[in-house]
Amino acid sequence: MNPAQDASAASARAGGAHAGVQWLRAGRTSDFEVGTLGASVVAGRRVCIGRLDSGFFAVDDTCPHAGGSLAGGIVQAGQLICPLHAWGFDIGTGACDDAPGCAVAVHEVRTVGDEIQVRLAPPPPGAARPDGAHAGETA
Ligand code: FES
Numbered sequence: 001m002n003p004a005q006d007a008s009a010a011s012a013r014a015g016g017a018h019a020g021v022q023w024l025r026a027g028r029t030s031d032f033e034v035g036t037l038g039a040s041v042v043a044g045r046r047v048c049i050g051r052l053d054s055g056f057f058a059v060d061d062t063c064p065h066a067g068g069s070l071a072g073g074i075v076q077a078g079q080l081i082c083p084l085h086a087w088g089f090d091i092g093t094g095a096c097d098d099a100p101g102c103a104v105a106v107h108e109v110r111t112v113g114d115e116i117q118v119r120l121a122p123p124p125p126g127a128a129r130p131d132g133a134h135a136g137e138t139a
Helices: 003-014
Strands: 024-028 037-042 045-052 055-060 074-076 079-081 088-090 106-112 115-119
Touching: 024 037, 024 045, 045 115, 055 115
Parallel strands: none
Antiparallel strands: 024 115, 037 045, 045 055, 055 106, 074 079, 079 088, 106 115
């Protein structure tokens, strides 16, 4: 599969739900070997980018549990596992089976030459708040 096909597959997984939102540069394909994760700041937002055999994916980098950087985690059976307390997030939907109601945003990804581009999705209802608590917790 070539990079353009990779990008189409990732975009299709994300559902193409962000039509009209601008594509923003998030990194270079040459910085990611298959099986690696990395963090990037896109429009002031930390994004975790991963490269799998099937292509690239991008989700918010901040874990909604206690703010861990998901880019420091691993991907296992379609789940992005947080390095701090091992909560898993579905890389296709952002849902967390360990804490229903918590989720990370899944961003559309495409590649243009060596450039990785994302279209940022809005934070889901269970995303991390600035104080580190998730939306279901009181301060
Ligand atoms: S900070 Fe991610 S599981 Fe606790």
